[in-house]
Amino acid sequence: MIKRRTNVEIIALGFAIVILVGTFLLLLPVSSDHTDFLDALFTATSATCVTGLVVYDTATHWTLFGQIVILLLIQIGGLGFITIGVFLATYLKKKISLRQRGLIEESVNSLKLAGGVKLVKHIIKGTFLFEGIGAIILSLVFIEDFGLLKGIYLGIFHAISAFCNAGFDILGIIEPYGSLTPYASNIIVNITIMALIIIGGLGFIVWQDIYEKGFKFKKYLLQTKIVLIMTIILIVGGAVLFYLFECQNSLSSLSQEEKILASFFQSVTCRTAGFNTVDVSHLKPSTSLLMMFLMFVGGSPGSTAGGIKTTTFAVLTIFVYATMTNKSEANAFNRRFDSKTIKKACSVFLINFIFIFISAIALFDMQPQLPMQDVFFEIFSALGTVGISTGITRQLTMLSKIVIVLLMYCGRVGSLTLALSLSRKKKISNCKNPVEKIAIG
Known part of the structure; x- marks a missing residue:
């Protein structure tokens, strides 16, 4: 008898197939003129997992066809193949089954099963709206430097x-x-990006x-409130610290306005986007640690971004604060986090830490000559x-590249898979083991 795959397994397998x-x-x-299998796999993984690490310069190594393939992989990876597939099905007037609605719920981290198809339509329309506006604004800048067709493409x-x-x-x-x-001082490009x-x-x-709900903050869902607050704190806090750390270092050649612009840009982009307007290889150790954090x-969850997510960090921070202040529950905006949410947050944090620890040992063993910070x-x-x-991607050996490929894949679906697997309904046993206390800390 063939075992029916779970929604989580379908999502993970789907990304692998793409x-x-x-x-x-x-x-x-x-x-391209020539690309070996591992480098092609590395690039495809980086694009599908919306990462941006490259072993070849995208503009000079890949042909127009290769660049379009990369762009399609980015779009599919960013939106998710489930979202795109459901949208095409609705466009073709196909009926969406209950199982497909469950896939939508899990692929976009929806909080409820109802309204999934409507959400997909909003996602697609919103994506093309924002990308379209951004493309028009950026094209106006690039057309001046590269001409009409090249500028529009860029x-x-x-x-x-x-x-x-x-x-x-x-x-x-x-x-x-x-x-x-090259556009570090261009306000239009920086702000648009x-x-x-x-x-x-x-x-x-x-x-x-x-x-x-418009701009009525009090009516927002708890997730929306946490996401918005955490996003503002991380962007502003990151920009201020980056400016303080790098003012006399990588930003020293810029004017005061350009320093502030560059600081905000790095704070925004290093959260998950991967662009940079300053030379990352010459950052101070303190700045590198800030960017790693x-x-x-x-x-945030259900977005095109990676990481453990802003909500995970917020839940853990609030839970730790509640524990330190001897409070019985973790609360935010007059709402209480349930134990399942806290368990998921702890699991996502720990599994990512384990990924980092294991991959660090592997890379240090295979290429001990590489600087630890890099x-x-x-x-x-x-x-x-x-x-x-910092530039070491092109110095990685075959085995090291495989480690990075696995990390990018796990970063896109690993933590999500763990969180979703924990959310499945479990059979509750009538018998429980006796409780025994142990010392912690």
Whole structure:
């Protein structure tokens, strides 16, 4: 008898299939002059998992066909193949089954089964609206520098990459592996990219809540309130600390206004997007640690972002505070977190920590010559599906690349899979083991 796959397994397997299809498309001669299997797999994984780590400069190595493949993988990975599949089914007037609605609920981290199809339609429409506006604004800038057709293409590519929090760029025609450093002082490019990253990283549930309730904060869902507050704290706090740490270092050659702009940009993008407007390889150790923390937290549930998510970090912080102040319950905005939510948050945090620990040991053993700071930065970037690198990606050996590929994949579906598996209904046993206390701390 064939075992029926769970929704969680379908989501994980679906991402793997998309990655493999993308890999074989990137191996075609029409995609590049020559790319071996592992590098094609690395690039396809990075694109599908909306990470942005690259072994080749996207603009100079890949042909137009290869770049379009990468862009499609980014779009599919950002929205999720379930979301796109359901939208196409509704467009073709196909009936959506109860099982498919369950897949929607789990793929976008919806809080309820009802209204899933409507949410998918809002997601698709909202995505193309924001990406379209972003593409138009960016195109106006790029057309001045590259001409009409090239400028429009650059605008579309970077708008999709930014909204999906992917971090891929094709500005290597100016400076290979330079990301957005040529536009570090361009206010329009910086603000547009930041806006797309933030909107894409808020989460689809938050979009719908704001859409339905307008700007009435008190009426928002608890998740929306936590996401918005945590997003503001992390962006502003990260920008202030980045400015203080790097004012006399990587930002020293910029004007005061450009320093502030660059600080906010790094704070926004290192949460999960992967673009950069300053040279990351010359950051101070304190700044690298700050960026690792922001990469670890990442964006919000049901979004295009990675990381343990803002809600996970908020729940853990509030729970620890409640424990330290001897409170019996963890509360936020006059609402109480249930034990299942706290267990999920603890599990997601621990599993990500284990991923980091195991991968660090593996990379240090395989390439002991690599600087420890750079290795940890690469690990946090891969697991958080961020994509910022100090430059060691191109120095990785075959086995090291496999480790990073697994990290990117786990970062996109690993923690989600764990959280969803914990949420399945379990059989409650009538018999329980006796309780015995142990010392903690």
